[in-house]
Amino acid sequence: xxxxxxxPLNELALxxxxxxxxxTDSAPKAESxxxxxxxxxxxxKDSIVLMIDLPGVQKEDIRVNIEKEILTLSGExxxxxxxxxxxxxxxxxxxxxxxxxxILSPELLTEEVDASFKEGVLKITLKKNKITEAAKQISxx
Amino acid sequence: MNQRNEIAKTEENGIKRTGNLKTAIPAVDIYxxxxxxxxxxxxxxxxxxxxxVNVDNGTLSLSGVRTLxxxxxxxWEEFGNVEFIRSFSVPQTIDVERVEAELMDGxxxxxxxxxxxxxxxxxxxxxx
Numbered sequence: 660x661x662x663x664x665x666x667p668l669n670e671l672a673l674x675x676x677x678x679x680x681x682x683t684d685s686a687p688k689a690e691s692x693x694x695x696x697x698x699x700x701x702x703x704k705d706s707i708v709l710m711i712d713l714p715g716v717q718k719e720d721i722r723v724n725i726e727k728e729i730l731t732l733s734g735e736x737x738x739x740x741x742x743x744x745x746x747x748x749x750x751x752x753x754x755x756x757x758x759x760x761x762i763l764s765p766e767l768l769t770e771e772v773d774a775s776f777k778e779g780v781l782k783i784t785l786k787k788n789k790i791t792e793a794a795k796q797i798s799x800x
Numbered sequence: 801m802n803q804r805n806e807i808a809k810t811e812e813n814g815i816k817r818t819g820n821l822k823t824a825i826p827a828v829d830i831y832x833x834x835x836x837x838x839x840x841x842x843x844x845x846x847x848x849x850x851x852x853v854n855v856d857n858g859t860l861s862l863s864g865v866r867t868l869x870x871x872x873x874x875x876w877e878e879f880g881n882v883e884f885i886r887s888f889s890v891p892q893t894i895d896v897e898r899v900e901a902e903l904m905d906g907x908x909x910x911x912x913x914x915x916x917x918x919x920x921x922x923x924x925x926x927x928x
Contacts, residue, residue: 699877708872712844745832779907
């Protein structure tokens with residue numbers, strides 16, 4: 660088992676997410692049917708890296724938007740084969756539109772975002788602002 | 801003492817696995833048309849070199865190791881590094897020699913052609 664450092668902000672973000680989920684659930688139904696891709700988040704010292712699983716999704720069908728402190732990932736996973744000529748035995752994979760929001764910490768520079776897509780994994784790198792970090796440390800003392 | 805533990809561990813595990821990775825069952829779609837059976841399995845983050853597909857004794861086994869280049873401290877992990885493992889029994893009508901596999905955008909696509917004998921045939925009726 661891997662140890663994950665406890666970060667109270669994560670809990671807070673989760674709570675905030677569940678709050679927003681609660682409120683957006685009353686929104687039009689089409690939106691609540693979106694699926695939510697799995698994500699891993701790493702802290703790479705000078706940046707925060709998000710790894711999002713989007714197997715079988717085309718690059719053109721992924722949208723990443725940042726508005727204020729919210730990063731919205733959305734898009735569509737199109738089914739590969741449509742047709743009546745096929746008999747299905749198993750259909751476990753999810754297709755259709757997906758959406759996931761992330762609340763960004765203020766120390767991240769939203770102007771410096773890098774995104775790449777490889778082997779069905781979207782990697783978003785958000786640079787940290789060193790100046791605010793330093794300033795924060797001074798204010799503690 | 802340590803050695804004994806080791807032996808106990810290998811007995812428990814039984815199946816040989818590559819390293820100490822967690823295992824995951826990939827989601828699959830399986831469908832069939834006149835000529836072949838098609839299997840699509842989701843394996844995000846797996847590179848071609850880390851995939852193995854075996855057909856042995858009527859069993860098709862898939863394995864794919866996912867190693868993300870994580871140079872940082874994991875803050876939030878929903879998936880992590882895993883080994884995708886799943887096996888299926890293959891009907892005898894499949895021509896094992898002609899099985900094709902392709903990996904694209906984190907999806908493993910297998911085509912299992914049916915043997916000529918198993919394809920639906922139109923039988924011509926001759927007039928005397």
